[in-house]
Amino acid sequence: STGTTTGSGSNGGDSSPAPVSTTLGAATNGVPAAITAAGGTELLTTAKPAGVEAQYGPVCKGSDLGIGKIDFKKDTIGWAQSEKEANPFRIASTKSQVDTAKSKGWKLLTTNAQSNVQQENSDIKGMIDKGAKAIIFSPINSTGLGDAIAYAKSKHVAMVPVDRNITGVQGCKDVGPQLGSDFVEQGRRAADAMIKATGGTANLAILLGAPGVNVTDDRTAGFLDELKQKSAGGIKVIFQQTGNFTREDGKSVTETLLRAHPDVNAIYAENDEMGLGALAALDDAGKSGTAKVHIVSIDGTKGAVQAIVDGNFDAVIESNPAFGPAAQTALEAYVNGDGAPAVTITTDNQYDKSNAQQAITSGTAY
Amino acid sequence: MTTPVLAVTSASKRFAGVRALEDVSIELHAGSVHALVGENGAGKSTLIKLITGVYPLDGGQVRLRGEDVAFASPRSAQQAGIATIYQEVHLAPQLSVARNFFLGREPTRFGALNLKKMNAESAEALRRYGIAADVKRPLGELGLGIQQMVAIARAIEADASVVIMDEPTSSLEPREVDRLLEVVALLKEQGVAVVYVSHKLDEIFRACDTVTVLRDGRLVSTGPTAELTRRQLIARMLGRDAAELDEGNRTRLSARATQDDKEPVLKAEHLTRRLILEDVSVVVRPGEVVGLAGLLGSGRSETAKAIFGALPLDSGTVEVGGAKLNRQTPASRIRHRVAMLPEDRKAEGLVPGMSIRDNIGLAALPQLTKAGLVSRKRVDDIVKTFMDRLRIKAAGPHQRVSELSGGNQQKVLLARLLCLNPRVLLLDEPTRGIDVGAKAEVQALIAELAEKGMAVVLISSELEEVVEGSDTVVVLRDGAQLGRLVGDDITEDAIMDLIADAASEQVEAEEAVSEK
Amino acid sequence: MTVLEKVKFNDRTAVSTWIREHGVYLALLILVVYNVIATTNFVTVDTLQLLFSQLPPVIIVSLGMAMVIGTGGVDLSVGTTMAIASAVLAKVVIAPSQGGFGAPIAVAIIVAVLAGVIVGVFNGVVVAVARVQPIVATLGVLVAGRGIALVITGGALVELFVPFFAQVRLGKFLGIPYVMIVAALLAVIVSFLVRRTAFGYRLLAIGGNRRASVLAGLPVKRTLITVYALSGMLAAVAGVIATARLRASDPSYIGLLYELSAITAVVVGGTALNGGRVRVLGTVTGAILIQLLETTLVSHNAPDSVARMVEALIIIAAVYIQRPTRRSK
């Protein structure tokens, strides 16, 4: 379909980079034990895609690209957000950058590309023209910013991608340290949670993210692949339709789903917003509650985690967007220090009945 | 006789539910001018459109030099050497005069347009028709009359073997009409077959060799013009006995009592609009008809619009019934029962998608509305009254107005004004494009309205109509007032003299300037 | 002695004319028959319930759009107006502690609808007084409006726990959802406005020939402003309903692309874009057709790309069937 696009495609980030220990995002500090126990903050170094280090090299140093030291007290840096700050993920993502910069006393420019790749290219170049010495950015898609990246390189401006990985560039040669996560893995974990919740038999519907976005493709592929690998043949996928990552579409698609397939009893939503839309539809139909329909979604927003508490969702795979502390620490190490790890794959929390209430009271769910 | 250049046999055409043409045959010969006459809606334009491929024939044949042709589009007809001036000016208003002049046969050089040639040739050609318009100006900015001249020049210059003119003179001045008829004579000499449609019978008798009369979509007669009298022709068109006809109304309408004693109901004074009007004053008493005379583009229409509030003014006042009207909007005039019939029926008058009924009721809407609801009954009543009174020919009040013939469309607009029960009536070309019968009716109607005490401002490109119909005539030139003629002083000669004097004065003034 | 003689229609003409005039009803019929045969569980009360609960916002927005298109204009701002109304609703109804005014829901709805009227009046003034082409004037609001809505809610989706919303979503009268009754009532009112009132008369005249309407002394500016204001108002009502459905104000997405759906419904319903005509029943049927099509495609689990192509084809076909005949100019 057309027009403006995706809601929270997302990815998460309270993490410590693998080889170097850096200050962690606010959310990681004091994570309750129950969350850790549910598979939360353990570092998923093993989840790092094979060959990452071979491809990108272990540590990036700004001086290799001719990037000079930055005086963070005087110079400005830029933050380029990819999508409207209109859902919890994006709000938390920008807030984390802004708050961290404020606490460090850095001067930060911010832009928002409104889901438009061309816009993000010009946003980044525009900030460089304004004198930004480094750019932390959340790419709209895993490629498409070649223009801005080339421009930054030619101006010796440090580039730190967060949230989605940049592919198609040579790590440490085109951009600096990357902080991102593994959407395929998120899909797998969602599948595991679904298998656990349903006991391995269900009529399952998938609410897909926006079409043509790699977050959607990865979360779908990981989920379906995991079902196959765990030979969960009892889980029949009877329906796959896009909900465009929005609550509204999640709701109306679910309404149609309920009429076409009244026997549906499990829904995998590729983000929380669609999951909450599905819940609204189920509620109107008197079918809410995991006893009637199981729901697993990805993101870890407060609303979805609350839905676990209320007994409507089974599990939520987290994508913590608070990249601020980790990214800015990595940037410092990259330009002024000994370098930062080329790729940091973050680990994500996972919420279920056992830890949801705690995640809300502790503020871990954003 | 020679074989005809173009022959139509047994042509028939129906439109959804309407029989427009039935079994009509005509033959066009080289070097001969063939008139097509008939009442509004008789099928003249339809016949032409069948010939030129605008509509497909329902039955019958078209033969060009003995060969069957069925033109799929006007383009093929044009390529076969048939040039046509359609009834309404069919040109592109945003494009320059030169571009319109060359529409469909633009000269190119190495694939590129030869603009120089276009400008020069069109200016030259138009000059031959007495028009010195700036050919680079958009056509739409020029008056309707000039637009019509451009359309004529365009068609005639196309080197065709058949030239068809559907009411070419409806917006033209006598002077332009003369020039056009000269051109027609020239075409005839060159061996072109000409079709000439007009409601102005003088022109038919002056220029045409053969005349074909259509009535109700059927052929009434074809024969040499010379064998017919004017009276006979009218009788055939109307389908009545020549003897019953009283051609009436050709002389000055009854010498009405002078109105000088009455207070003027309309006082429009010192109307001025930069570049368009300069200090024009029009004063009309109840029962008086004031004619506006002038050449094409002299500012008559603009004067009427200024009075009606449809043209912003730089200065000047409009008073109706003693009340000064400050708001320069048509709505304020209509509230004071001033009504105007616009010159350009299609662009400014009709709402083509609406029915006859809705078109008639439009201006009187406030009177026909109670608590925001339109009273269907009152609309139906008033529409019936005026359709009867003006003898509007239609399938019924719910027929779409765009399907009517020109004369009946004009009557619909008149009906719209009359149901306002106006005190002041501004009529810009009220008889443009309407047939003799309807024209006489409209003229009689104007006289009748004036008799009942309505104040009328009359504009007509037929000088005769102004002379015969008016109690007072205001003569304009280039947006300025040249003089006023009253009562018996009103003659065609007197008007033309006024204009000519002004013209020569201007030439002198210009010469004086250039001598310096 | 008139030429205008009624000729008996021969059957072929009659049929083709009927199809031309009523193409949208035919299309809807075909789609329903197809569903009855091919879609499992189609012939159930649920199907109707589903349609009835999803349709009202589209129908309501399309009604306003139909009037605007009747004047020869177009209102690209309706989707954004829905978002603005939704944002205003949220702002007014949520508790002061969360940055709102904590007003009762009735007040909030009134204020939200008023906000829609204001947007509409703005459009109307730009179109009627400043004489900017409607597509451009309303494009301005389309471009700027969501920004405004986001500013009002402070950026994000705002969840609304309003008991009244449950009524809006679930309330029924004789098995018909309230919102559908509201939509139907509004359709009747708009139909009445267009066909029976002086306002509707003027609207059509302006759409048919604006210049002639000025010269006929019609209050053209006032009428145009009213039409756009009504469109804004109806969009706001749709925005309120959409908000109730979602239980949240989501200014980024509420009403997104509704302008396209509404234009499509109007056009598929047989109203030409050049003005002078408004077909209310056709518009409603057009909206139903599009929604049912969407539902059908989703029910059959059609991939998104196929669904879009089918939709496009149906739209073009419907407009093609109903195109004006060659004869009429």
Place this chain on the structure above:
Amino acid sequence: MTVLEKVKFNDRTAVSTWIREHGVYLALLILVVYNVIATTNFVTVDTLQLLFSQLPPVIIVSLGMAMVIGTGGVDLSVGTTMAIASAVLAKVVIAPSQGGFGAPIAVAIIVAVLAGVIVGVFNGVVVAVARVQPIVATLGVLVAGRGIALVITGGALVELFVPFFAQVRLGKFLGIPYVMIVAALLAVIVSFLVRRTAFGYRLLAIGGNRRASVLAGLPVKRTLITVYALSGMLAAVAGVIATARLRASDPSYIGLLYELSAITAVVVGGTALNGGRVRVLGTVTGAILIQLLETTLVSHNAPDSVARMVEALIIIAAVYIQRPTRRSK
């Protein structure tokens, strides 16, 4: 014996007429002056470079849009056509092992541009032969096109490692990027087409009065199809450039909302939407104005909502200033 007389304009009229005619240039001038004064680092070669590298796709699409609007139509499909061309390009150029044809880049570009022409011809036929209103005809492609593009690439973004793309992105001649030179050349060609050829003449006549053009014997259908085909072709060229810039074919986003940008550029550039006129230089200036405005707002770190409002205001103001005078009917 002349009927029309040239009247000397007095000065006031002359100035206001000039502004009316050239409002967009004035606006651009004001914006540049503002930037020179208020934006740090504005007066650098880099600023120009940046503009020059971002502008070409918008300019090129707007050129086609200007011609279509000149015929009195509108082409809502341009953005989607860009995406289709991009997808076709990817499909043809990538290696067979990845599901492509592995053709040389030159072939791929030609095929992609042809794809654009095909889309345009489709639009043109629907508009000219089937006589569907342009906004509806091209809306169909807008709705369906991205689905097609996604099917061609197999769903997601496809990365393209094509050395030639580096040339497209970075190549310069006398310091001016190649792509800008291409855009400028295309603007000159379109300007020539419109002003100096029989084709352009017909295009304007059709926009001015389609019925008159038919009666005048112009090949209306052929001309209209050509115009839409050109628009599709130009959109495809823009799609290829956008793809090179992104180094990837991204059917979901390439060209997204370009139809709005292009319409805006054309309208801001002083071409009325009712046809009969095409202002090529104005359109290019309009595109520059919008892009520079965007850049300016980014430089000043304006919040998005404010930026959108400023944009909307500028668009409306530009159209308002250049609105037709009351005189011309």
